[in-house]
Amino acid sequence: DAKTTQPTSMDCAEGRxxxxxxxxxxxxxxxxxxxxxxxxxxxxxxxxxxxxxNETNEMASLIITEDRKSSTLILPHAxxxxxxxxxxxxxxxxxxxxxxxxxxxxxxxxxxx
Amino acid sequence: xAGVSQSPSNKVTEKGKDxxxxxxxxxxxxxxxxxxxxxxxGLEFLIxxxxxxxxxxxxLPSDRFSAERTGESVSTLTIQRTQQExxxxxxxASSSGQGSYGYTFGSGTRLTVV
Numbered sequence: 001d002a003k004t005t006q007p008t009s010m011d012c013a014e015g016r017x018x019x020x021x022x023x024x025x026x027x028x029x030x031x032x033x034x035x036x037x038x039x040x041x042x043x044x045x046x047x048x049x050x051x052x053x054n055e056t057n058e059m060a061s062l063i064i065t066e067d068r069k070s071s072t073l074i075l076p077h078a079x080x081x082x083x084x085x086x087x088x089x090x091x092x093x094x095x096x097x098x099x100x101x102x103x104x105x106x107x108x109x110x111x112x113x
Numbered sequence: 114x115a116g117v118s119q120s121p122s123n124k125v126t127e128k129g130k131d132x133x134x135x136x137x138x139x140x141x142x143x144x145x146x147x148x149x150x151x152x153x154x155g156l157e158f159l160i161x162x163x164x165x166x167x168x169x170x171x172x173l174p175s176d177r178f179s180a181e182r183t184g185e186s187v188s189t190l191t192i193q194r195t196q197q198e199x200x201x202x203x204x205x206a207s208s209s210g211q212g213s214y215g216y217t218f219g220s221g222t223r224l225t226v227v
Binding site: 034044045049101102103 | 117146157220
């Protein structure tokens, strides 16, 4: 159970902001939201994570709604190299000190010249 | 090292043979994960190691799959009597702890069973 719902694919014009939505309506109070991306033939790359506050780093911004049931990853100025599959993940505590990242199918973002 | 290193990067094996995949995590990372990714699919969790605790093996698909890790260093994933459905990219990730840290993935081992 991936616990997240994302659109299958999205297009974004080069230079524009890419806004990738994610629904996680069953998230629990202590579960973090992580975003990763995977460029073809590479391992997933960490982008950002958050609990309830909005977060920003050099790659992206993460906006989490007040009820924490959804979030949006923002790439402020998309480039062709941002074309990838973007995964929104809820990190789940699976017991005995173990945490799991359960990957869904993600959103295939295509940045168009 | 600077990142998570996996070897070999590619492996072709005959059905029925055993294979061993290796993962070198980032130095000092106590948590280590193995995932499997079939062509065009998302990542499937296989196994998780955290320090000297008993590993979480809940994702291993059958008893042909096993993994070991010595302390907080190298891990090996072994697949016995490989089947064609084992063909996939096997990804390893490490993390610095149980807190809200990012997980760093290696580039994976592409396994092809013929």
